[in-house]
Amino acid sequence: MPRVPTPVACVPVNPSFHRRASKTLFHTAAVCAAALYTVAAHAQLVEPTELVDQQHCMFCHTSDAPFLAPSFHQIAERYRDKPNANVMLEDKLRHGGKAHWGDMAMPLPADRGGPLSAEDARTLVQWVLSQ
Ligand code: HEC
Structure with missing residues (x-):
């Protein structure tokens, strides 16, 4: 069966993820958003x-x-x-x-x-x- 490459996703890698799930998720979301929008000035x-x-x-x-x-x-x-x-x-x-x-x-x-x-x-x- 051909392997479909997984797109690089913004996944939390923090080892304390479970303890700090909401905070980590939030930061991850913010970082991903910042990364996605870096091309646009003043995004x-x-x-x-x-x-x-x-x-x-x-x-x-x-x-x-x-x-x-x-x-x-x-x-x-x-x-x-x-x-x-x-x-x-x-x-x-x-x-x-x-x-x-x-x-x-x-x-x-x-x-x-x-x-x-x-x-x-x-x-x-x-x-x-x-x-
Ligand atoms: C009770 C009203 C009030 C609340 C609540 C409030 N602010 Fe303000 N904020 C002001 C006033 C009034 C000024 C203008 C103060 C001044 O002249 O430096 C101001 C100024 C600022 C400035 C500019 C400061 C400067 O030196 O130019 C920032 C940044 C800011 N607020 C962010 C926030 C953020 C973020 C929050 C929530 C964490 C917040 N404010 C909550 C009333 C408030």
Whole structure:
């Protein structure tokens, strides 16, 4: 019987896959999506929905219309070509910092829904800057 070559798929290879199934699957999906879209400039990354909900980002932000806070499009536009902006934004998401858009600063993670790890802050900032 002829063997049909299996297409190279985005399969999770993490050995701790079973313990961290949902997280690993999520990261795998995000990585696959990023890989698929690398050819298109500014392709938007997959929304990390679980994190966004847990931290209530959409309570104040929308993707494209300024609301209680600048839209994620505005933020991406402002920082897209600034080197190291992601580092500053990750730190700000986790520890706060001075307001860059107006008088209202962003609440700290504890007031948004719980502590935010460095890894999760990075995921969120990359997603915001891809919009
Ligand atoms: C209670 C409202 C509120 C929530 C919830 C909120 N934000 Fe914000 N966000 C703001 C405001 C207000 C600003 C503008 C602050 C400033 O002037 O720097 C802002 C600014 C930002 C900026 C730009 C910061 C800068 O220095 O330019 C980023 C990135 C951002 N928010 C991402 C997020 C993400 C991701 C989440 C969810 C984890 C989130 N925000 C949740 C209100 C909020």
